[in-house]
Structure formats: structure tokens, C-alpha cells
Amino acid sequence: MVKKLDLTGQKFGRLTAIEEVKSPEKNYTRWLCKCECGNEKVIARASLRSGETESCGCLQKEEVSKRRKTHGLSRTKEYYSWKSMLNRCYNMKDVGYKNYGGRGITVCEEWRESFETFLKDMGKSPEGSSIDRINNDGNYCPENCKWSTKQEQNSNTRQNKIITFNGKTQTISAWAREVGIKAQTIARRLDSWGNIELALTLPSKYGKITDVIQILNVLNKEKQMSNIFETATRKQYRYPSVKGDLTTEQLWELKLLSSNQFDLNNVAIALNKSLKAITEESFVSVKPTPGKVDLETKLEIVKHIIAYKQDEQAKARDAADKAAKREKLVQVLANKQDEALNNMSEDEIRAKLAELE
Numbered sequence: 453m454v455k456k457l458d459l460t461g462q463k464f465g466r467l468t469a470i471e472e473v474k475s476p477e478k479n480y481t482r483w484l485c486k487c488e489c490g491n492e493k494v495i496a497r498a499s500l501r502s503g504e505t506e507s508c509g510c511l512q513k514e515e516v517s518k519r520r521k522t523h524g525l526s527r528t529k530e531y532y533s534w535k536s537m538l539n540r541c542y543n544m545k546d547v548g549y550k551n552y553g554g555r556g557i558t559v560c561e562e563w564r565e566s567f568e569t570f571l572k573d574m575g576k577s578p579e580g581s582s583i584d585r586i587n588n589d590g591n592y593c594p595e596n597c598k599w600s601t602k603q604e605q606n607s608n609t610r611q612n613k614i615i616t617f618n619g620k621t622q623t624i625s626a627w628a629r630e631v632g633i634k635a636q637t638i639a640r641r642l643d644s645w646g647n648i649e650l651a652l653t654l655p656s657k658y659g660k661i662t663d664v665i666q667i668l669n670v671l672n673k674e675k676q677m678s679n680i681f682e683t684a685t686r687k688q689y690r691y692p693s694v695k696g697d698l699t700t701e702q703l704w705e706l707k708l709l710s711s712n713q714f715d716l717n718n719v720a721i722a723l724n725k726s727l728k729a730i731t732e733e734s735f736v737s738v739k740p741t742p743g744k745v746d747l748e749t750k751l752e753i754v755k756h757i758i759a760y761k762q763d764e765q766a767k768a769r770d771a772a773d774k775a776a777k778r779e780k781l782v783q784v785l786a787n788k789q790d791e792a793l794n795n796m797s798e799d800e801i802r803a804k805l806a807e808l809e
């Protein structure tokens with residue numbers, strides 16, 4: 453027969469055994485215990501003796517709450533950030549919900565379930581910063597989040613602005629990756645210039661405003677010219693020449709100067725003469741001169757074609773100059789190589805020949 457153990461008065465952790473509680477089963481003895489906290493509870497003898505049970509349950513409760521407080525951060529900024537993030541995404545009563553949870557923004561499972569993991573991934577929040585998603589349409593997860601200052605976030609928000617160019621719509625950040633210009637630069641350009649094409653296409657080196665003005669002028673000039681050419685097509689302009697009237701397309705075929713005077717120079721001279729005649733006429737007449745604007749436009753077109761051809765000629769001359777210089781250098785190089793061969797000894801020449809066999 454198993455000897456009955458008398459535990460009366462014995463302490464087991466916080467518990468003190470008071471009296472045995474009768475149990476229907478053999479070998480299953482329970483004891484009524486008094487806990488330090490004041491509670492009384494019936495505990496199996498085996499649990500007391502093995503040390504498995506050391507309190508009425510108050511000890512576990514304290515430990516859990518102690519553990520909850522050990523990170524000591526429940527009242528920190530990081531904890532507040534974490535809580536607010538969850539609220540924005542999952543609490544429909546949160547004022548921010550419509551812009552987060554309502555837009556399908558979620559928090560990754562690891563962060564959703566554990567503040568500790570969130571803190572471990574994000575680290576301490578630097579002074580003046582708050583949680584910021586790198587991609588504004590992305591979720592809250594370690595890859596898409598960082599602590600940013602208000603200023604950085606503003607800049608981020610700007611870089612997440614969506615713009616359309618050439619039929620493609622994406623964020624400034626995405627454009628930045630595509631065109632190889634910093635997102636910050638694009639955003640700044642858009643702010644100051646308001647021209648998407650320039651902001652996305654101007655090479656990075658054209659940061660200076662003076663350069664930009666110059667480029668804008670060129671673009672404006674091109675725009676103006678294309679308008680003028682449209683007018684010429686629409687009005688079916690004709691231009692005077694020694695071989696009769698020419699169309700705008702035919703002007704492009706003319707040379708700048710030609711011995712037979714069938715050239716752009718003579719077209720310009722003829723137009724200028726007519727224009728002058730009209731202008732002089734209008735000194736003595738108050739009648740409007742309807743042909744004047746057309747003549748001015750025609751002259752503008754001829755001048756533009758002349759400027760274009762001159763530019764082409766200058767480029768061609770430049771290219772020819774370079775080609776001539778290159779040819780000269782190649783010749784000198786060939787001479788030097790010949791000289792080097794002449795200076796070789798017979799043995800060296802034989803060796804070279806052998807190499808070629």
C-alpha cells in the first residue's frame with residue numbers, strides 16, 4: 453500500500469498545502485492549497501511535488517503581463533506607429549481607413565501578428581520620422597517601408613505623382629527609372645517648368661535654367677515654323693522664280709546659289725522686293741494690304757529653308773574637314789610603318805615572313 457504523504461503546511465512556490473481533498477480514484481490525491489495572493493485552490497499532489505504548479509495561477513498571469521511589458525515600448529512612438537498602421541488598414545472606423553484599408557493596402561502577416569517583429573525589421577524610429585511606404589500603392593512590409601521625415605515623405609509623395617507622356621501613365625519614380633533621370637530632378641522640373649516632355653527628355657546636364665530657356669526657345673521656334681509650314685500647305689503658297697512659280701516642296705530642291713539664278717537667294721530677293729513695294733504703297737494708302745501677311749510668311753519660309761541648308765552645308769564642310777585630316781593622319785601613319793619596316797634587320801624580316809607562312 454502506498455504510504456500516504458502528509459503535505460500539510462508544506463510550501464510549493466507560492467502555495468501552502470492545507471488539507472488533502474478526498475478523491476474517488478486511488479493514487480490521485482489532491483490538496484487544497486492557499487496561495488500567497490490569497491486565493492485557495494485544489495491542486496493534484498503530483499503537480500505540487502514535481503514543481504509543475506507553484507501558484508493558484510496568479511504567477512502565470514503576472515509573467516504574461518510582465519512579458520508584455522518587457523519590450524517596454526507599448527507607449528513608444530514605434531508602438532504607436534505600428535498600432536496606427538494596423539488601424540488605418542483594418543479598422544473601418546479609423547479616419548485613415550478609406551485611404552489605406554479601403555484602397556486595399558495591407559500589413560504583412562509577420563507585422564500584423566507581432567509588434568516585436570515590426571520593431572526588429574524597422575529599427576528605432578529616428579527623431580521626427582514616421583513610417584513611410586516607398587511605393588505608395590504597395591503594402592506595409594519590410595521591403596516597402598522605412599522611417600522618413602515629413603520632408604522626405606513630401607518628396608516621396610511628389611515622386612509618386614502619376615504623369616502621362618507618350619501615351620504611357622506611371623509614377624515619377626517609374627519614369628525616373630525608365631529615362632535615367634533622378635526622380636527628384638523630374639519632380640523639381642515639373643514644378644518649375646510645368647512641361648512634362650522637357651522634364652522627362654532633357655538630359656540631366658541641362659540643369660541650368662539658362663540652358664533650359666535656350667532649349668525652350670528652340671522648341672518654340674520649331675513649333676512656330678511647323679505652324680508656318682502648315683499655313684503654306686493650307687494656302688497652297690507659290691513662290692516666284694526665274695522658271696515660274698514654285699510650290700513649298702519645290703523650294704527644298706533649290707540650291708542656295710546658282711549661276712542661272714534659279715536658286716533660293718533669288719526667290720528671297722523677289723519676295724522681299726514685292727513686300728517692299730506693298731509696304732511703300734501703304735505709306736500713301738490707308739487701304740489694308742491683304743497680301744502683306746502672306747508675303748511675310750513666304751519670306752519667313754524661304755529664310756528658314758536657307759538657314760537650314762546653310763547649317764547643312766556647314767555640317768558637311770565640317771565633316772569633310774575631319775575626313776581630310778583623318779586621311780592625312782592615316783597617310784603619315786602608313787609612312788611611319790614603312791619606315792619601321794625599312795629599319796628592320798634581315799633576320800627580323802625573315803622572322804616576320806616565317807610568321808606569315
Ligand SMILES: [Zn+2]
Pocket residue numbers: 466487488489490491507508509510511
Ligand atoms: Zn495566487
